[in-house]
Amino acid sequence: MQWTRQRDMVRPINDNVPCIGNNGLLGFDPHVYTSGRWLRNDKCQRQLRQINVNFHKLCQKIVDLFNGEKSIKDCEKKEGGFNRVFIFTMDDNSRVVARLPFPLAGPAKLATASEVATIQYLQRKTSIPIPKILDWSDDAANSIGSEYIIMNHAAGIQLHQKWPYMSGDQKVRCIDAIYRKLGEMADVNFPAYGSLYFSTAPLEPASRLPLDEGFCVGPHCGTRYWSCGDHRLGDTGLTIGAFSDGLVDAGLSRIPPRDSQLPNRPPYHGSVQTHLDLLKQGRAVLHAMSADSRVQDAASPTLFHPDLHKRNIFVSDNDPSIITAIIDWQSSSIEPAFWYADEVPDFATCAPSTSSALRVHDGELCKKAYEACTQFLVPKLALPRLMDEGMFRPFWYCYRTWKDGVVAFRHELIETSKDWRALGFGGPCPFALPTPEELALHRKEYKFFEAAQNLKHDLSSLLDCASDGWVPPDNWEAAKTENKAMFKGMLQAILENKDPDDDEPIRDEKNLRDIWPFDLPGE
Incomplete structure (x- = not known):
């Protein structure tokens, strides 16, 4: 998740208005996304991150939380993939954070209510340090004009700022401390998959499963069940079979009712009917796999952090083995343990620092520490990590066929069918x-699909952008120019190759345009 920072000194206009800046104007626009541009669908991407917030009312809300005893002297605007964050510094130098979800973050009402419930549930059940929530609303009709969560700022310093200056031993002790905290969360047993809510949340009775102390498990509000304006919620699943049905249903919900050849849709994408047929077969395969006791053991309903990376972890500046806060619990959900086991945090794959050249490679040291901590402190995640990932791959890809193209999920089903016996599944594989x-x-x-994925990876590296084409504002014009130049250069090389290999999938300009991941002139 990329975050950029914009600052503006916020000064009161009069005694009644707490924090609008010079002449009532801010140095940043609180409504629009300004932290980056996209090399693909830029206008749409920025529109999906626009929030019609009443910033004046938000400032007033902050001041009211302190009964007028504090005023705001400074504000920072930060933006991530799914939220806009305003960090207010009060006149006593304390800080307060207001987080507002982007429209693409999922069903905002449920996502906000679930995040608040999850944080308060963890604060009751574990010792994980999470900043205190001061106020929140899941009703966009409020005076601020958006759902929001207002909370204390995290104590300490972000781990990603501290990490380059830490010794190998400090990094190991930090990883151990992280997993000792998160192990408390993974140890909590749940009766179903889904998202956490307060028991008073306005959910359908059939979609809730009561827990203790005023909480319940309700519909999954993660983005995999929702897309661009349509609410597609995953119902609470009591078994891994029900969970797999939810995944397939999410995949089906993204298939349009009628086929239309989108511009430059690659040939491996597949027709509407091909997707429908494949997901029907995939459902049968997932059902058969879900009946296996080993898959059931690896699918224990588990709550874990959804984005466990250095930017979301705060540590003591004096002793980085002391975890002072873990933030960003949006989209936290109860998933099969194998769903989380596949995610490796960035502190377990980091590059070595130059100061450690004569010592054990930092990256290897952190990886070993991560594996050991997972095994001994979070055994629910350790079990599926020891199993053949072929037992889980169809689950990971079935809900995204319309995004990836039908060939990706078909490939997983083919490989699963070929390895069915070797994986230890009984009976015939339902996919012939x-x-x-x-x-x-x-x-x-x-091969065409692989070429497209390799091209996206290579271009992202060469253009120094994210895989979806995100670039910082300062790099926008240069990245656009370089994107066009790379296309022209690659096209020339293809046209000059008069004797391509038989298995070369990219042979002409149409082939190249079909898989080019970013916008091009004339499109």
Whole structure:
């Protein structure tokens, strides 16, 4: 998640208005996304991050929380993938954070209510340090004009700021401290998959499962069940079979009712009917896999942090083995343990620092510490990490066929069917292997798919942008120019290659445009 920072000194206009800046104007626009641009669908991406917040009312809300005994002297605006954050510094130098969700973050009402409930549940059940919530609203009709969460600022310093200056031993002790805290959360047992809510949340009775102390498990409000303006909520799942049905249903919900050839849709994408047929077969495969006791053991309903990286962890500046806060609990949910086991945090894959050249490689040291801490402190996640990932891959890809193209999930089903016996599943695999002719066509399409993924990865690295094309504002013009130049250069190389290999999928300008991940002139 990229975060950039903008600052503006906020000065009161009069005794009644707490924090609007010079002549009533801010040095930043609180409504629009200004932290970056996208090389693909830039206008749409920025519109999805616009919030019609009444910033004056938000400032007044902050001051009212302190009964007028404090005023605001400074404000920072930060933006991530799913939220806009305003960090207010009060006149006594204390700080307060207001987080407002972007429209693309999911169903904002439920996502906000679930995040607050999750934080308060963890504060009751564990010793994980999470900043105190001061106020919140899941009703966009409030005076501020948006759902929001206002909380104390995290104590300490962000781990990503401290990390480059830490010794190998400090990093190991820090990783151990992180997992000792998070292990408390993973140890909590839940009766179902879904998101946490207060028992007073306005949910359908059939969609809630009561917990103790005024909480319940309700519909999953993660983004995989929701997309661009449509609410697609995953119902509470009591079994891994029900959970897999929810994944397939999410995949089906993204398929349009009628087929239309989108501009430059790659040939491996597949027709509407092809997607429908494949997901029907995939549902049967997931049901058969879900009946296996080993999968059930690895699918224990588990609550864990959804984005465990250095930017979301705060530590003591004096002793980085002391965890002072863990933030960003949006989209936290109760998932099968194997869902979280696949995620490796950035502090477990970091590059070594130059100061450690004569010592054990920092990256290897952190990786070993991560593996050991997972095994001994979070055994629910350790179990699936010891298993063949082929037992879980169809679960990971079934709900995103319309985004990835049908060939990606078909490939997983083919590999699962081929390895069915080796993976230890009983009975025949519900997915029949394609005929030799169908398999030859699939391999051709899959090479095209792999070429597209490799191209996106390489371009992202060369253009210094995210995989979705996000670049900082200062790099926007240069990245656009370089994107066009790279396309022209690659196209020239393709056209000059008069004798391409038989298995080369990219042979002409149309092929290249079909898989080019970013916008091009004339499109």
